[in-house]
Amino acid sequence: MVNVLERLGHQVDYPEGQTCCGQPAFNSGYFPEAKKVADHFLKTFADADLIAVPSGSCTAMIRKFYPELYQDSPQSEVVSELSGRVFEFTELLVNHLDVTDVGAKLEGTATYHDGCHGLRELGIQDAPRKLLENVQGLTLVEMDEAQSCCGFGGTFAIKFPQISTAMTQVKLGSAAQTEADYLISGDPSCLMQIGGYFSREKSPIQCLHIAEVLDQQ
Amino acid sequence: MSQSTNPFTQFQTDADRVTADDDRRRFLRTSLRGYQSTRTATQNRFLDYESARIAASDAKWEAIENLDIYLAQFADKLEARGATVHWCNDSEEARNAILEIIKKHDAKSVIKSKCMTTEEIHLNQLLEKEGFEVVESDLGEFIVQLRDEAPYHFVFPAMHLKKEEINTLFQEKLKSINTNDPEELTMVAREVLRQKYLSADIGISGANFGVAETGMISITENEGNARLTTALPKVHISLMGIEKIIPRLEDLALLLPILATAGTGQHLTCYNSQLGGPRQEDESDGPIEMHVVLLDNHRTRLLADPEQRDALRCIRCGACLNVCPIFKNVGGHTYGTTYQGPIGSVITPHLRGLKDWKHLSHSSSLCGACTETCPVKIDLHHHLLRNRRNAAGKGQGGIAERLLMLGFTVVMRRPWLYRLAGSLGKVGHVLTKPIHGTRIDPFYAWKKTRDLDDPAKQSFRQYWRARK
Numbered sequence: 001m002v003n004v005l006e007r008l009g010h011q012v013d014y015p016e017g018q019t020c021c022g023q024p025a026f027n028s029g030y031f032p033e034a035k036k037v038a039d040h041f042l043k044t045f046a047d048a049d050l051i052a053v054p055s056g057s058c059t060a061m062i063r064k065f066y067p068e069l070y071q072d073s074p075q076s077e078v079v080s081e082l083s084g085r086v087f088e089f090t091e092l093l094v095n096h097l098d099v100t101d102v103g104a105k106l107e108g109t110a111t112y113h114d115g116c117h118g119l120r121e122l123g124i125q126d127a128p129r130k131l132l133e134n135v136q137g138l139t140l141v142e143m144d145e146a147q148s149c150c151g152f153g154g155t156f157a158i159k160f161p162q163i164s165t166a167m168t169q170v171k172l173g174s175a176a177q178t179e180a181d182y183l184i185s186g187d188p189s190c191l192m193q194i195g196g197y198f199s200r201e202k203s204p205i206q207c208l209h210i211a212e213v214l215d216q217q
Numbered sequence: 218m219s220q221s222t223n224p225f226t227q228f229q230t231d232a233d234r235v236t237a238d239d240d241r242r243r244f245l246r247t248s249l250r251g252y253q254s255t256r257t258a259t260q261n262r263f264l265d266y267e268s269a270r271i272a273a274s275d276a277k278w279e280a281i282e283n284l285d286i287y288l289a290q291f292a293d294k295l296e297a298r299g300a301t302v303h304w305c306n307d308s309e310e311a312r313n314a315i316l317e318i319i320k321k322h323d324a325k326s327v328i329k330s331k332c333m334t335t336e337e338i339h340l341n342q343l344l345e346k347e348g349f350e351v352v353e354s355d356l357g358e359f360i361v362q363l364r365d366e367a368p369y370h371f372v373f374p375a376m377h378l379k380k381e382e383i384n385t386l387f388q389e390k391l392k393s394i395n396t397n398d399p400e401e402l403t404m405v406a407r408e409v410l411r412q413k414y415l416s417a418d419i420g421i422s423g424a425n426f427g428v429a430e431t432g433m434i435s436i437t438e439n440e441g442n443a444r445l446t447t448a449l450p451k452v453h454i455s456l457m458g459i460e461k462i463i464p465r466l467e468d469l470a471l472l473l474p475i476l477a478t479a480g481t482g483q484h485l486t487c488y489n490s491q492l493g494g495p496r497q498e499d500e501s502d503g504p505i506e507m508h509v510v511l512l513d514n515h516r517t518r519l520l521a522d523p524e525q526r527d528a529l530r531c532i533r534c535g536a537c538l539n540v541c542p543i544f545k546n547v548g549g550h551t552y553g554t555t556y557q558g559p560i561g562s563v564i565t566p567h568l569r570g571l572k573d574w575k576h577l578s579h580s581s582s583l584c585g586a587c588t589e590t591c592p593v594k595i596d597l598h599h600h601l602l603r604n605r606r607n608a609a610g611k612g613q614g615g616i617a618e619r620l621l622m623l624g625f626t627v628v629m630r631r632p633w634l635y636r637l638a639g640s641l642g643k644v645g646h647v648l649t650k651p652i653h654g655t656r657i658d659p660f661y662a663w664k665k666t667r668d669l670d671d672p673a674k675q676s677f678r679q680y681w682r683a684r685k
């Protein structure tokens with residue numbers, strides 16, 4: 001992501017004090033705990049013009065759920081202002097910076113998996129596809145139910161591993177049908193789930209983050 | 218479904234079994250896929266489906282926000298035409314009210330059309346114990362009743378069964394002919410049911426809507442069985458949850474098609490009946506008595522929750538189940554609830570207690586497919602999150618989870634600790650190598666079915682520093 005943004009002429013900084021957005025606690029129902037972690041995020045990123053996030057899920061946490069966490073708190077204004085500066089990587093490129101071709105090259109066929117948070121909380125659907133269509137050498141094929149959940153869901157994957165895995169099994173079936181070489185997604189957590197299962201099942205499909213693809217020259 | 222164990226253990230055990238049953242899961246997926254494509258096609262024939270959803274949810278919302286007024290209006294109108302309205306706080310009161318009516322009429326047999334609310338109050342069990350014959354007239358319900366099972370899905374009660382299984386069941390229980398033909402199987406059931414309609418003393422139905430303006434219940438169905446159930450026996454009892462109220466008759470003009478579209482993908486279901494009282498003096502048919510039993514059963518508890526009361530808008534179309542990846546992979550019985558799927562996971566903790574039913578809110582990846590599809594725009598997946606918050610706030614997550622979250626907060630607020638944890642993680646990874654993949658591996662729950670990459674040799678921060 002850094003490489004791509006720099007190639008496009010932007011100056012990128014990485015605040016070294018950053019940790020986590022707090023979503024694991026939030027999704028487990030521990031809102032006050034999540035808020036403490038969010039406090040740290042707000043401090044760390046207070047000065048950024050734009051915050052680029054390589055994950056739809058973390059972006060959704062900051063943009064959609066921080067305002068809920070800080071409802072009725074004195075920081076609520078700071079939070080709503082900050083959430084307007086947070087962008088998921090592909091929406092930043094396509095919707096905000098108006099870039100759909102980053103000059104990347106990758107030979108092969110790929111299918112795109114929509115992460116649920118990016119898709120349903122943020123409405124990101126076209127941006128990654130536009131970017132991938134412009135990757136030289138890459139053919140994009142839609143899989144069946146590309147928008148159905150991969151089964152990750154944070155602690156859900158650990159608390160209910162049997163259901164979580166069954167969902168990924170369905171995903172593998174749809175991806176395999178496309179005969180794609182790559183499964184690409186904008187969410188590292190989906191990729192951990194899908195990649196972990198695909199590799200266990202010895203599927204030849206390689207799982208890649210979209211930033212990795214856009215970085216290919 | 219093993220009812221005696223605690224709901225969480227039962228859920229996990231049944232989920233283990235169903236997720237391992239590839240064949241059944243594929244069967245479910247295929248039937249729901251058929252549903253999904255017809256529904257999408259029907260949806261697209263609305264001029265503007267999104268506006269229709271908003272209007273439908275507004276109509277329901279208006280009723281929920283003014284429930285006291287509309288309920289009273291509904292009851293007054295019904296009573297003015299000679300029906301009796303019973304107000305019941307809980308299952309027991311509703312069961313007793315119904316039992317009393319049946320006993321008063323010296324009835325022997327009861328015919329029922331589809332009504333999930335009777336499942337909620339466990340009516341059949343009581344009536345059978347009291348020695349009455351109870352027959353379900355909806356085909357799906359009839360099938361699960363023969364199998365002594367609960368409905369699998371609150372709209373499609375027998376969707377888990379293949380026609381071959383129904384054939385075997387009918388041969389066994391009804392001594393029917395050997396056929397896998399769905400039409401012939403339906404005829405077999407019809408033949409049995411026809412006799413029952415004629416001999417039943419009491420007809421029990423549900424209600425999809427209660428129209429306040431006119432004092433009518435509205436019943437949606439596809440088989441015509443509800444019409445017979447409510448018209449042939451001399452007494453008709455309708456059991457309905459208080460949230461079924463809608464303000465005006467004209468609201469049905471939108472709600473009926475939207476229920477059909479979301480529920481089965483039809484433009485309209487084959488039959489929609491509005492019933493406003495027993496047989497009137499100038500009428501030649503219909504029941505002599507009509508009773509409407511209104512059930513609260515903790516719905517008012519949900520009404521008192523300003524965050525989640527929109528769940529009372531539910532029209533029980535079942536669409537959220539049909540798109541839910543959890544439902545598709547664990548099936549309906551696993552939930553152990555009257556209402557399965559996302560809406561069941563949201564409301565069951567309110568109806569039956571958060572402590573015992575919170576696991577349903579955790580058993581979700583929060584993907585939001587339910588919320589996206591709900592025709593009355595209930596914020597389903599966020600309500601699951603709110604149930605999680607309520608459970609955690611009450612300390613129901615347990616000490617270990619609390620400590621884990623505390624540790625998480627402590628580390629994530631301190632970058633140096635975060636880095637240290639990262640390095641310790643790498644060391645730990647090396648040290649625990651001998652137990653990797655075994656049951657005592659801390660990542661066992663993950664690794665049993667999924668690989669996990671080794672921690673990166675270089676953290677992003679190290680990479681960043683080197684890059685500069």
Ligand code: SF4
Pocket residue numbers: 479530531532533534535536537538560590591592593594595597
């Ligand atoms: S919650 Fe919505 S989608 Fe689910 S059954 Fe109720 S109305 Fe239908």
